[in-house]
Amino acid sequence: MLFNSPQFIIFFPIVVLLYFLCPYRFRWVLLLCASYYFYMCWKAEYVLLLIFSTLIDYVMGLLMAKEPTKAGRKKYLLISLVVNLGLLFLFKYFNFFSDSARAALAQFNIFYNAPAFKALLPVGISFYTFQTLSYSIDVYRGDMKPERHLGIFALYVSFFPQLVAGPIERPQNLLPQFYGKYDFSYERVRDGLKLMLWGFFKKVVVADRLLFYVEAVYGNVSQHNGVTLLLATVFFAFQIYCDFSGYSDIAIGSAKVMGFDLMRNFNRPYFSKSVAEFWKRWHISLSTWFRDYVYIPLGGSRVPAARWHINLFLTFLISGLWHGANWTYVAWGALHGFYFTCSVLTQPLRERVAAASGLARHPRFHAFIRTVFTFFLVCLGWVFFRAANLSDAILILKKIFSDPGPLFLGGFRDIMYGVMGIVFLVGFDFWSRGQDVDQFLGRQKLVVRWGFYVLMALSILTVGVFDHASQFIYFQF
Amino acid sequence: MKKFLFKIIILFLIMFALDRSLGRLADHYFFKTRDGDTGGQINGLLEKKAPILVFGSSRAEGQYVPDVLGKSLGGEAFNAGFKGSSSLYDYALLRLVLEHYTPSLIIYDFSVQTINKSEDPYSKLYPLYPFRSSPSVWELLKKRSRLEPLFFFSRLYPYNSKLHSVMMFNIWKNRPGASNGYFPQRSVMRPVPLEEPDRKEAGERDPLLVDYYKQFIQLAKERGIKVVVVCSPRYSTGAYDIPQDLIRYLEEMSVPFFDFDLNGYPQFSDHKLYKDLDHLNDVGAEIFSELLGQKIGALQFIPALPASTP
Structure with missing residues (x-):
């Protein structure tokens, strides 16, 4: 059963209702x-x-x-x-x-x-x-x-x-x-539903809209130029973020409604100023799993420097393989391992460059540059993650850097809705400053809160993709 | 609990009021449009009542020029092709058309994608959602899932992904260059070798969609409509195999079938006539429509066509 299916919309309220009506000792059975x-x-x-x-x-x-x-x-x-x-x-x-x-x-x-x-x-x-x-x-x-x-x-x-x-x-x-023993709590149910609504918005309004363009381009790589492939890659970056963080929000929200606290899985990853920071904000539950059960047992950073870099690289390589049985995922993991070791090795040099160029005196601008550069590096990784095979991935990278041309507008409707969704999402992530949607909205005025609920619900109804075949990307993993 | 129920009810009431009022507005403006890639074109089709109709996917929409066909065949033509359509959509649209009038000739473009397996074939009916009040359309819409009718309690849901189109086509009326449903594709494909080695293979057939394809032909024949099935040109020598069982079916139903395979029609081997591997551009479409008009005209099985059907 998919969260974005009509079946779940019926299943979930029934389970919640039965859950709160059920005596505590039988709730686990339910x-x-x-x-x-x-x-x-x-x-x-x-x-x-x-x-x-x-x-x-x-x-x-x-x-x-x-x-x-x-x-x-x-x-x-x-x-x-x-x-x-x-x-x-x-x-x-x-x-x-x-x-x-x-x-x-x-x-x-x-x-x-x-x-x-x-x-x-x-x-x-x-x-x-x-x-x-x-x-x-x-x-x-x-x-x-x-x-x-x-x-x-x-x-x-x-x-x-x-x-x-x-x-x-x-x-x-x-x-x-x-x-x-969790009784019905107005605050918890309200906060859980807010998270679920936000998750549905991210999935059906943003991710599934972007999917059309990404599929059209990545499904026919040889026919598209570098500009189109670059846009499709940026779209994929937001598609996978909204798809997966949307799922996590619905998961965390639905558990919260019943009284359970699940760990946060995303924290504005595209605002990261380095790849290392990205991995502290992206799929947090998996990256901490790998840290605790792979990286640290391998020796972590408490080993000679060369071994430390090997540990880092191996951890990312395994993480890539965890995502899927394809060399593209292995390459994606290896690339992030490479980024990570490079970022550690070049840190003193980058600090010197920042100081010498005067960037260090403008911390906001410096942070902005670092954020954009990190996003660019992450997008290069997404090329491997999304491409059908390694030769496609290499062709895409080649074209991005050497094959300009007019932008493929394909389904203009999907581009328009997708861009609107991205702007809204980035704006929200920026203004919320890392707070979850329930915490952020909790601090707003009644009109803003209710306006937000209505806007989300109307967007889902009028712009959301209700294709029953649309699964969550991470289901395949 | 009371507080929660109270707020939920208030939220639902607000949503209900907005849904009804915005849905009414969308209904009003949608049925004023006459063109558009999200269903407005169907309004144009039902208003025109052209005796010659072209059905099919994007390969129909951008490849069959109604003016050229109409001139060759002596009657008004309308291109009802729709990007990404399936045989199910074509069948539903034909049933909707037949509720309004009976055309004389249908040119049905064949493309394997229209009968290929997809996980949710009924989702392709979405351009017909605003026509939910039509009994034949509703009968097919309901088949998507048992819960699908629930969605139609919302008056806005039929306009999902269409509001921008409704707005745009109320302002600009038509897509630039669009005429009687035909939408010219003005770009030119980059030169690529004719035998593209990494062409995607034709996917798996969906028995349901093959069945709807046959139902389409059968329904048209039952209503006395002449049908011609056409496989229009693609930029590939060994494009897709047309399923032999469908060819046999067309023979059984005495439906003429034209295959514009490049081996038989080398004039379509020029990349300048294409927008991409699967679609002719406006220049190619004009040449193709002219040729097709002559071929259908030569069949001499079409009675004298009225300019438009009353």
């Missing part, structure tokens, strides 16, 4: 049933994978608790890792690695029929796998006690607002909340 139903609406049989993953981690967690030493717990952690990552590998990466191996061997005149695993990728598998892994790893490390209530644990893995596209929650944050 939410678990709702979550499984939510997931089964996509492909019913794949709920078995979810249950299997849940059972494995639940049992391993309990077995780890019986072992007093890390060494004793290790074998159970390994079972959890092998099962979860094995499933992820099988469904998401098997064909990719198999095809890549076949292509590599073909270079040496070794030919074989690469076996293919023909099954649909279970929606959200990367998200719930990482969420369950964080539980197993935390129990292994002794950072938390295992959850003994199977139902609550199953709910932690499958909680419907964030099941298929995050935020990837940590067990320490989410599990205790399922024991809380």
Whole structure:
């Protein structure tokens, strides 16, 4: 079930109503049933994978608790890792690695029929796998006690607002909340609905509008010039931001309505003044996951400088691969790893240049330049992320830098609505100064607040894209 | 809880009032438009009642010049082609047209995209949303999903993505150069080799859309309308295969079929006649329409056409 589907508009109020009518002790049952139903609406049989993953981690967690030493717990952690990552590998990466191996061997005149695993990728598998892994790893490390209530644990893995596209929650944050007793709270429901409305706006008004232009251009790269490809890339930057942050807002908002606090996933990423800052503001739940479970275990920054850069690069490479089984994602991850290491290495030089050029005396202007440059670097990365393959990505970059020409106006309506949406979004992000929409609106006058609600609702109705086939980009991951 | 319900009710009342009043306004101005890429063109079509109609996707909209066709065939022509349409849209539009009048000849451009699988085929009906009061259109609109009728409680929803178009076409009336539904494409494609190696392959057929394609032909024949199916030129030697079952169906229904494959019509191998690989520009469209008019005229199966159908 998609958040932007009519089914969800009916499903959600029913679940919320039943949730507040239900006695506290049965609420987990209601939410678990709702979550499984939510997931089964996509492909019913794949709920078995979810249950299997849940059972494995639940049992391993309990077995780890019986072992007093890390060494004793290790074998159970390994079972959890092998099962979860094995499933992820099988469904998401098997064909990719198999095809890549076949292509590599073909270079040496070794030919074989690469076996293919023909099954649909279970929606959200990367998200719930990482969420369950964080539980197993935390129990292994002794950072938390295992959850003994199977139902609550199953709910932690499958909680419907964030099941298929995050935020990837940590067990320490989410599990205790399922024991809380939440009564109907006007403030929470109001704030949650505001976030949901804002998320719907970002998804159906901005992201899905921009999608048309981006698809038209990226679907036929050879026919478009550099100016058009550049605009399509900038549009994609906002499309993916609105698509994914819109999903996160709806997820956080719908959880808030029921009394749960999910972690913030985006914080005005395109206002970042460096790539390092971008990653503190973009998909925060994933970047902190990689920090805690990949980067720091690799040694983080407390190692010799060369090793530190390798750690950074490896973390981004894995992060790229997490996004999808395609070399374009690997290249995207590698590029961000490269940006990151370069930014660390060149920091003293950049500071000297800023001081010598006088930019340091104009901090606002300097910040503006850095923001624009960071956005440009991020957009270069999005070329790899969005292109169908590496050769397309390289062709796009070549054309952007060497092939000017008239702008393709294609569906002018979509460009117009898209640009209006971007201007509104950037304006809002600027004025809100990092506050969530509920906090920001809470400080405004009644007329502004209500005007905002009505404007959002009317925009969704008149400009929103109600194509039932329009999924969220991050569903595929 | 009371406070929440009170505020929600107030918000809904405001939204309801705005929806009704703005929807009424949109209705009023939409039905005044006679051209436009979001449905206004249908108003022009229903008003003109031209005896010759062209149906199809963007390959119809920008390639069949009604003035040229009308001159060749001796009757007024209207181009009802619509960018991105599918056979379902064509079928729905034909049913809407038949509620108003019966044309004499339909030139139906064939493009595989109109019968290709898409995840939400009924979404292609959106230009017809303002015509929801037509029984035949409503019957098809409802099929999108069980919940679709709920959306139509809103009076503004039928104008989703159309308000700018309604505004623009009330001010400027027509797209520049547009005439009887035809919209000339003035740009010229960059020179590329004729056999483009990375052409996208034709997608998977949708049985539902193939069925609507056949229903379109059948309905037209039942109403005594002459139908000609045309595969117009593309800048590619081995373009898309026309499904053999559809060709057989056209033969069974005695529908003439013209395929302007470049092997048979080398005059369309010039890139200057194209806007892009799949679309002729205005120059190409004029040449093509002239040629098509002659070919249809030579069939001599069309009765003398009135200038317009009463």
